[in-house]
Amino acid sequence: MDCIATSVLNAVSLSKEEFDREREWSELLPDMLHLVSTRLPDLCDFVRFRVVCKNWHSEAPVSDPPPQLPWLLTRSAAFDNHLQFYSLSHEKFQTLSVTESQGKELMGPSQKYIFASNQACSSLMLINPLTSEEVPLPSIDVDWCFPISTSLNCDGYVAICGGKTESKIQMLGLCHPGEDKWVTIRKALEGCLMIYSKGLYFIYSPETGTTEAIDVTSGVVITAIPPPPTKLNCLVESCGELLGISWDRRSFINQDPDCKIYRLDYEEKFGKWVQISSIGDQILFIDGGQGFSIRARGSIELERNCIFYLGSHELIKFYGVTTTYYLAKFDIETKSWEKKSLPSMEKPGWFLPNHDQ
Known part of the structure; x- marks a missing residue:
């Protein structure tokens, strides 16, 4: 208090x-x-x-929380109904009982709603852990899937990627909550970065460096955008713009601040990646090849023009492989990394309670 x-x-x-x-x-x-x-x-x-x-x-509705850094979401035990939220500001855990999450795998990064699936992918939904609201999604014939847009996209759609265990062809699916089926296209996507934005899938291939803009209904490739100067590690939407983030993974070991940011200048049938030196008052939160951005204001104003990256290390021990997680912050203006260890967590991911930031 x-x-x-x-x-x-x-x-x-x-x-x-x-x-x-x-x-x-x-x-x-x-x-x-x-x-x-x-x-x-x-x-x-x-x-x-x-x-x-x-x-x-x-007078403090969950739909209007104060400006803040996202929490890191994890479980207190595998597939139980107790979720733990780690506060970066307080460096403490907050535990909530969310019955709706029982027996489900939770995937993110997430804003307001967490994408949840049972192990067979026969039951898909979005869950708001602070209000216990459930948003059911249509079933889809896949063995695995994950979201490629962070919960509800700005235009109200959910986009996922999924597939069969033995198949080299994956499925991209798009639906609006309340619809009874996914709009799907099939494509070989192994190793690619994917994001849905404004009626298009953008698929970046690390092998070729090209980015395909694909119509979500027909699956037609509208254009193939030439490679950026360096290999991309993440695609993220920020204030309606598509950004590509590039860094040398060795920078987390030798502190080499090699991180570049590109903006996709895209018009129908044309596009190019342009390097930028600032993201203004935005903050990016990255987990793997995905992420989201929020505007820095109020108590988090000092974190503007920064990138927070959630990373992991695997340690091989005599009893098996142990995974530890860390947080790396990149200050875009000073081009410097700051890295710190995180307490023990089970597959943490970013969670922001309100996507209207």
Whole structure:
């Protein structure tokens, strides 16, 4: 409660003694409660704020959390219904019981909704862990799948990639929640980076360096975009623009700050990758070949023009392979990496409770 109390006092510009003489904490006016909730620096404080009393709960809706860094989502045990959220600001875990996640694999990175699948991929859905809302998705005939857009895309669609275990051909699927089937196309995609944006799939091939823009309904390749100067490691959408991120994986070992950012300048039948030196007030969060961006404002303003990368190391020990995770932050202006270890987690991934950032 110390952080919450500090935010309250800062918002009303009173000392604690002056505030205590003025009124009871539970009697704060609704406008003041909302102002305080938007100034909390971390989601953990926001969650605690909401459970203080009914008045505070009603004036801090989960649809309007304060500006914040995303949490890292993991489980307390494999496939149980307890999810753990790791706060980068507090460096602590917050545990929530989410019955809807029982027995499902959770995949991200995620904004507001987590993509969830049972082991047979016969049951697909989106889950909001803070509200327990479920958004059912149509079934699809695959043995495995993962999302290639972060939860609900800006135009309301969900895009996935899936396939059969023994097949070299994968399936790209697109649907709007509430529809009864996926719009699918089939293509060899092994090793490729994929993203859905504005009615097109963009498929980057590390082998050739080209990026194909593919119509989602016909599967027709509209154009093949020439390779960028360096190999891409990630595709991410930021403020309606498609960015390609390129780095030397050795930079996480020898601290060589070799990271480049390209923007796709795309018009129908034409396109090229253009290197940029800044992403302005945006922050990128990368996990594998995917990610998302948010605008830096409020308590996270200092993190603007930065990239947060969730990485892993595999250690071979006598009893098997152990995976540890780390967080690397790249400051685009100073071209410098900052790396730190993370506590033990089970397949962590980025989670942001509200995608309207």
